Amino acid sequence: MKFCAGYPGTPSTEILETIAKRNPGNVYVEWSVNEKAGMEAAAGAALSGARALVTMKQVGLNVASDPLMSLEYIGVKGGMVIVVADDPGPISSQTEQDTRTFGMFSKVPVFDPSSVHEAYEMIQEAFAFSEKYHTPVFFRPTTRVDHGYESISVEEPEEYVYQEPEGFKKDASRWVIFPKLSVRAHAEIEKRNAALSDTLSSYDRNFILPETGKFRKIGIATHGVNYAYTTDAFAGGDHPRVLRVATPFPFPEKKALEFLDGLDEVLCIEELDPVIERALVFLCGKHHLSVTIRGKMSGNVKLSGENSVDEVRSYLRKFYAETGFSADDVPAEIPADDAVPPLPVRPPVLCAGCPHRASFYAVKVAMKGRKTLYAGDIGCYTLGNAHPLDMTDTCLCMGAGINMAQGVNRIEPDTRAFAFVGDSTFFASGITGTINAFYNQADITLCVLDNSTTAMTGHQPHPGTGRTIMGDIVEAVSIENVLRGIGLTTVETINPLDLDHAVEVIRRVADEPGVKAIIFRSPCIVKFRPSSGKSHVDPDKCIGCRKCIRELGCPALVMDGEKAAIDPSQCTGCTLCEQICPVGAISGGGKNE
Amino acid sequence: MNKNIVFCGVGGQGTVLASRLVADAAMKENRHVMTAETIGMAQRGGSVFSHMRIDDKQEKSLTVVRSPLVARGDADLIIGFEPGETVRQLPYLKKDGWVVTSTRPVQPVSAMIGLSSYDSEAMISYLKKHVAHLILVDADQALADIGNPRVLNIVLLGAAIRTGEVGVEPADIVEALHARLTEKVWEVNEKALAYAG
Numbered sequence: 115m116k117f118c119a120g121y122p123g124t125p126s127t128e129i130l131e132t133i134a135k136r137n138p139g140n141v142y143v144e145w146s147v148n149e150k151a152g153m154e155a156a157a158g159a160a161l162s163g164a165r166a167l168v169t170m171k172q173v174g175l176n177v178a179s180d181p182l183m184s185l186e187y188i189g190v191k192g193g194m195v196i197v198v199a200d201d202p203g204p205i206s207s208q209t210e211q212d213t214r215t216f217g218m219f220s221k222v223p224v225f226d227p228s229s230v231h232e233a234y235e236m237i238q239e240a241f242a243f244s245e246k247y248h249t250p251v252f253f254r255p256t257t258r259v260d261h262g263y264e265s266i267s268v269e270e271p272e273e274y275v276y277q278e279p280e281g282f283k284k285d286a287s288r289w290v291i292f293p294k295l296s297v298r299a300h301a302e303i304e305k306r307n308a309a310l311s312d313t314l315s316s317y318d319r320n321f322i323l324p325e326t327g328k329f330r331k332i333g334i335a336t337h338g339v340n341y342a343y344t345t346d347a348f349a350g351g352d353h354p355r356v357l358r359v360a361t362p363f364p365f366p367e368k369k370a371l372e373f374l375d376g377l378d379e380v381l382c383i384e385e386l387d388p389v390i391e392r393a394l395v396f397l398c399g400k401h402h403l404s405v406t407i408r409g410k411m412s413g414n415v416k417l418s419g420e421n422s423v424d425e426v427r428s429y430l431r432k433f434y435a436e437t438g439f440s441a442d443d444v445p446a447e448i449p450a451d452d453a454v455p456p457l458p459v460r461p462p463v464l465c466a467g468c469p470h471r472a473s474f475y476a477v478k479v480a481m482k483g484r485k486t487l488y489a490g491d492i493g494c495y496t497l498g499n500a501h502p503l504d505m506t507d508t509c510l511c512m513g514a515g516i517n518m519a520q521g522v523n524r525i526e527p528d529t530r531a532f533a534f535v536g537d538s539t540f541f542a543s544g545i546t547g548t549i550n551a552f553y554n555q556a557d558i559t560l561c562v563l564d565n566s567t568t569a570m571t572g573h574q575p576h577p578g579t580g581r582t583i584m585g586d587i588v589e590a591v592s593i594e595n596v597l598r599g600i601g602l603t604t605v606e607t608i609n610p611l612d613l614d615h616a617v618e619v620i621r622r623v624a625d626e627p628g629v630k631a632i633i634f635r636s637p638c639i640v641k642f643r644p645s646s647g648k649s650h651v652d653p654d655k656c657i658g659c660r661k662c663i664r665e666l667g668c669p670a671l672v673m674d675g676e677k678a679a680i681d682p683s684q685c686t687g688c689t690l691c692e693q694i695c696p697v698g699a700i701s702g703g704g705k706n707e
Numbered sequence: 708m709n710k711n712i713v714f715c716g717v718g719g720q721g722t723v724l725a726s727r728l729v730a731d732a733a734m735k736e737n738r739h740v741m742t743a744e745t746i747g748m749a750q751r752g753g754s755v756f757s758h759m760r761i762d763d764k765q766e767k768s769l770t771v772v773r774s775p776l777v778a779r780g781d782a783d784l785i786i787g788f789e790p791g792e793t794v795r796q797l798p799y800l801k802k803d804g805w806v807v808t809s810t811r812p813v814q815p816v817s818a819m820i821g822l823s824s825y826d827s828e829a830m831i832s833y834l835k836k837h838v839a840h841l842i843l844v845d846a847d848q849a850l851a852d853i854g855n856p857r858v859l860n861i862v863l864l865g866a867a868i869r870t871g872e873v874g875v876e877p878a879d880i881v882e883a884l885h886a887r888l889t890e891k892v893w894e895v896n897e898k899a900l901a902y903a904g
Binding site: 205228229230232258259261262263264265318319321323339341342343345346347358422423424427445447448450451453454455456457458459460461462463464465494497500501502663664667668669671672673682683 | 717718719727730733734738739740741742743744745751752753754765769770771772773774775776777778779780791792794795797798812813814815816817818819820822823824825826829830833837856857
């Protein structure tokens, strides 16, 4: 592999970070500005004959879908693998979309590994496959594979086989997409994928486990980590016939027909979309097979969310019971204990000392009593939705807040519309939105929450940081210059931790007409731990009014009896609580100088 | 010996480091390790867990894949960094399993502003009633004795190792500590690992 690109997104982020860390020195790695840029850059490398990898989370694929849809028609020369990390649950995503379905839509073959060690072996096969058939391929591990760890043996860099890329060879009839090329390529892709269905039926990772013991006429079809849950649930006992699908698209029809042969009932255990279930129902129709296919569509498997070993056990027990088999070998579900005392409710919150808390609080104070709209976006600052801040009225997808604020303001001109966007999100997809708002004469306040990193995904550098994943120091892109370049005349940069000044600036700027911007600049305290003194409460001065706790929701602020107190292991000395205490009972924070 | 271990706590308490140390030690002993972790958004003060499975050997076969998640009732040991989080994961414990837990509660913001309530004493009583082998660690005392507020994860790991239920050698944990941490914090972490009240 010669070229890797991607945009951070849980649970895909660690792939590029690991490559950068273990880089033997001849692999180019970049954090792209967004997934579309990464896909296009990887496509360029692959057209030049290099092996190229591009990584993203499932919603990132939506951003990158435009180049991808066309790239499939063009094809590639060097192997190109698109790793898309799907997130059943969803644990940290907006949607539960399934890249297996996206494979069908885009006609791009999909590899679906079941474990860490399989992912390591399979991705090498995916590259070879991509090169052989001149198509980009999807590789779609889910969270439990992505954020799983496993002890495996890996090859040392000197054991790798390198191929020098041939380079880009000009051929406009091949690399320039035009309707004439598309109609020809479309038919060729359909024919190729039909043929690949046969080829993939002999791929050894699409396999059948024969039934054992008493089991006859029933089968289980599954994929990914669900295969591990299913075989774990057998608990070493007898089991029905199992089909493990490693390439959901093109679906290995011949292998599936071999699996269906002689069966009456099949249970499909899947996460996200019923991809295998639909494929089997289709096959049964096509071949006039009298097999009942159960799964999500029949109500036997839940429609959304992540499966667990325990749920898979209960699906199996029910399936066995309904088809007349004893379920004794599958451990029964352990019922929940009704006597458990109420557990703490613990949604994720902004960290103690997080500058986003100060930014939101300043806007809240400045706009008190006004009719407002707070459009949020994707990042740590989405957590500004939580009480007591309650400063996020909308959140849709990366960069959406700016134009959503514009739309709301168009319908409700008397609403002061604010769009909050992080620095990395601004670069990823906020700039075009800002131009749209400016060009169309919107009346909004853009609040760029600049903490100088991509915090939510674990502190990756971005164009504004002046550093790259390869460790290079580069010219930083200035958010102020970008905004002024667009034509904004009001671009204010403030320190959100200076509350009074922040409030004053926000009040003034919010009432100006047009698109204006405030950049709230203060570094992420997790990445750049300040060497500050910690704040502490003087119990003799504290009147127990709880204002600090009630209004800020900082995890370091607690009640110690009737007085407020500060947990020193969490406090960063940001001084926000000191600034709002009505009796000046809190002190000690701030920079040690 | 095959072992299933659940680490749990609140984001930022160091559950991930503790589980990596155990994984490193098990790998050093040439055993097969799998873990599944909650990381990402839940890091920010949310509930976090890490499931770990250690097997004496790994079968080399395309068709043998083990689940990285432990099933309910299958964990030999729970290492809890916070009593409420320990109770949350308790359904995963085997009938005669072990629990090593900190007794110090971490109050969620939702409870502080009155949107929920959290009685950590009730968690300790519940654990005492339902856990056959329970080791309670007084975090405040331990951290005061050691003189460092940030080594609770290693104190708990040390207590867990001494139960014998982790099934790895303490010397291998120390070696893993050295490999993962900078030299200036070796001493305090080794002190935390050996801390027995």
